[in-house]
Amino acid sequence: MSTGRPDTSETATRSADDTGGINTYKGEERALRADRLGTPGLLLSVLAASAPLMVVAGVMPTVFGVMGVVGQPLLYVILGIVLMLFGVGYAEMSRHVHNAGAFYAYIARGLGPTAGAGASLVALVAYSAMQVGIYGILGFEVSGLFATYLGTDLHWWIPALVSVAVVGVLGWLKIDLNAKVLGVLLVVECALVVIFDIAAVGKPGPEGLSLHAFNPETLTGAGLGTALCFCIAAFVGFEQAPVYAEETSRPQIVVSRVMFLAVGYAALFLAVSSWALTVAAGPSSIADTSLKEGPGMLFGLTEERLGATFTDVLHVLFVTGMFAALLSFHNVVARYAFAMGREGLLPAGFGRTNKASGAPATGSVLQSALSVVVVLAFALTDDNPVGDPTAPVLHLFTWMGNVGALGVIVLMAAASFAVIAFFVRRGAGRAQAPRLVASGLAGVALLAIAVFTVRDFDVLVGSGPGSTLNWVLPGVILLALACGLALGAVLRRTRPDVHARIGLGNEAFQLEKAAEGGPDGPR
Numbered sequence: 001m002s003t004g005r006p007d008t009s010e011t012a013t014r015s016a017d018d019t020g021g022i023n024t025y026k027g028e029e030r031a032l033r034a035d036r037l038g039t040p041g042l043l044l045s046v047l048a049a050s051a052p053l054m055v056v057a058g059v060m061p062t063v064f065g066v067m068g069v070v071g072q073p074l075l076y077v078i079l080g081i082v083l084m085l086f087g088v089g090y091a092e093m094s095r096h097v098h099n100a101g102a103f104y105a106y107i108a109r110g111l112g113p114t115a116g117a118g119a120s121l122v123a124l125v126a127y128s129a130m131q132v133g134i135y136g137i138l139g140f141e142v143s144g145l146f147a148t149y150l151g152t153d154l155h156w157w158i159p160a161l162v163s164v165a166v167v168g169v170l171g172w173l174k175i176d177l178n179a180k181v182l183g184v185l186l187v188v189e190c191a192l193v194v195i196f197d198i199a200a201v202g203k204p205g206p207e208g209l210s211l212h213a214f215n216p217e218t219l220t221g222a223g224l225g226t227a228l229c230f231c232i233a234a235f236v237g238f239e240q241a242p243v244y245a246e247e248t249s250r251p252q253i254v255v256s257r258v259m260f261l262a263v264g265y266a267a268l269f270l271a272v273s274s275w276a277l278t279v280a281a282g283p284s285s286i287a288d289t290s291l292k293e294g295p296g297m298l299f300g301l302t303e304e305r306l307g308a309t310f311t312d313v314l315h316v317l318f319v320t321g322m323f324a325a326l327l328s329f330h331n332v333v334a335r336y337a338f339a340m341g342r343e344g345l346l347p348a349g350f351g352r353t354n355k356a357s358g359a360p361a362t363g364s365v366l367q368s369a370l371s372v373v374v375v376l377a378f379a380l381t382d383d384n385p386v387g388d389p390t391a392p393v394l395h396l397f398t399w400m401g402n403v404g405a406l407g408v409i410v411l412m413a414a415a416s417f418a419v420i421a422f423f424v425r426r427g428a429g430r431a432q433a434p435r436l437v438a439s440g441l442a443g444v445a446l447l448a449i450a451v452f453t454v455r456d457f458d459v460l461v462g463s464g465p466g467s468t469l470n471w472v473l474p475g476v477i478l479l480a481l482a483c484g485l486a487l488g489a490v491l492r493r494t495r496p497d498v499h500a501r502i503g504l505g506n507e508a509f510q511l512e513k514a515a516e517g518g519p520d521g522p523r
Contacts, residue, residue: 040183042241044186046241046258047186047237047238048328050235051321052269053321054134056298059231059233060273060290061294063075064286064287064289064290065292066290067226069219071213072274073272074215074216074218074219075227075228079228080263080266082445083235085442086438087238088435088442089436089442090242092419092435095256096109096422097503102242103414104117104120104123105504106422108502108503109418110418113491113500113501114488114492115485115488116488117345117485117502119484120339120345121345121480121487124340125407126405126406126411126480127332127336127408128329129401129403130329130400130405132370132374132400133403134397135160135164135326135396136160136378138159138163138319138326139158139375141315141322145319149312157378160375160379163323164368167368168367171334171367185323185324189324190269192317193273196298197273197276200305201276203280205281206282210282210283212278213274213278213283229452229456231270235266235267235270236404237328239412277297280301280305281297299311299315330367330368335360337360337363337366338351343498343504345487350366378396402453402457405453406450406454407477409446410450412442413450417439420443457469457471
């Protein structure tokens with residue numbers, strides 16, 4: 001029975017791939033350049049989005065102090081298991097679907113093109129929000145460095161706008177350059193955090209090498225649901241691996257390998273680092289210390305153990321780590337925009353690449369322009385003195401970051417169920433059963449986390465009960481979903497050929513090429 005969608009069987013896809021792919025069909029601008037990334041480059045690109053030092057210095061003190069969850073190290077272990085379960089089905093899906101619009105492509109292939117259209121806008125909004133939010137905290141930190149080391153007052157929005165420009169230029173250039181930039185920054189950043197972990201174990205606080213933070217009894221309190229959202233946001237990045245599938249060598253192997261390596265590394269790194277903080281400050285006092293000192297807690301603990309010079313370097317790496325995350329998110333947003341333009345969900349111009357570098361240039365420009373608009377909007381409403389860590393600069397980081405985190409959680413939950421639907425429709429047998437069970441368990445867990453996130457959004461953004469922000473900010477994701485679903489419904493009625501191609505990416509054009517007579521087009 002016909003579904004109205006092009007044939008996407010493995011045989012058809014393979015025969016199309018054997019002809020040389022989309023590069024020889026209707027111009028190479030419809031495809032991202034293949035074989036530009038191997039396992040190391042892709043792993044560094046996706047891990048950079050997690051900004052590990054930003055998590056250790058910013059997220060962890062918030063979970064300890066504001067939410068009072070001393071068992072944060074155990075929470076990372078539990079979430080690592082949940083995301084490993086999610087990765088089982090997600091990785092298997094990546095073997096069958098290679099599309100720069102990863103999340104929405106998977107959802108389209110499993111739950112239908114209209115659902116995929118809804119997911120595409122959610123992904124575009126969520127990752128854009130996470131990236132733009134980081135400009136706020138980066139601008140504030142750079143302003144602080146200028147004040148501390150140069151005695152110069154610098155408004156936060158100046159370094160933020162400079163960063164927008166630099167990220168935009170790098171996004172326009174080759175992904176190879178981006179991978180190198182991300183890799184250097186990430187390796188140095190992680191190395192310094194590991195040095196601190198070792199120093200904390202070597203010189204523990206007054207309570208010694210306590211493992212109390214891994215006691216399940218520490219996972220209690222009203223802030224647990226909120227902590228789940230904060231902590232799962234620290235993993236964001238691993239799920240971006242399929243976005244680069246078209247640009248990797250052997251995507252069927254590399255993408256799934258990178259996802260599991262990224263989740264495993266993140267879970268171990270975050271659990272050990274958060275435990276090291278409890279060891280250095282003491283489990284019984286970590287909450288009070290975190291609440292009082294915030295991000296300054298890490299730098300105070302490092303200065304006690306490793307000296308002022310090390311701490312100064314850590315401050316600088318705090319900024320460069322955020323820059324690496326900005327670049328990683330920028331690349332992802334640009335590729336989602338490219339995939340959507342190629343499939344008719346955005347104007348066709350977005351589905352073209354830079355002829356010189358092969359980068360998704362129009363999507364890169366879109367993200368840069370959006371960042372400028374948002375940063376300027378917050379800057380124009382900022383009447384606080386230079387260096388004042390209050391609204392709107394930190395609101396930019398908190399509001400946008402949590403809107404983005406909610407969107408990614410929703411997408412992961414939907415993708416889990418899409419994986420099940422995809423393989424069931426393909427006649428999944430006993431061999432696929434474990435993967436489907438893992439996806440189902442992950443989907444239920446992620447839905448629960450999404451519910452907790454929306455329920456406790458007032459804690460997440462510090463707005464207090466009764467604030468309109470408690471429904472306006474989560475409403476951004478709901479609005480994106482509604483607009484995407486409406487777009488999908490309109491395309492289904494008015495342009496069924498475009499609707500049928502949603503989520504197919506290169507496959508639709510490869511099959512079209514094959515139908516017209518093979519690698520050289522019509523005969």
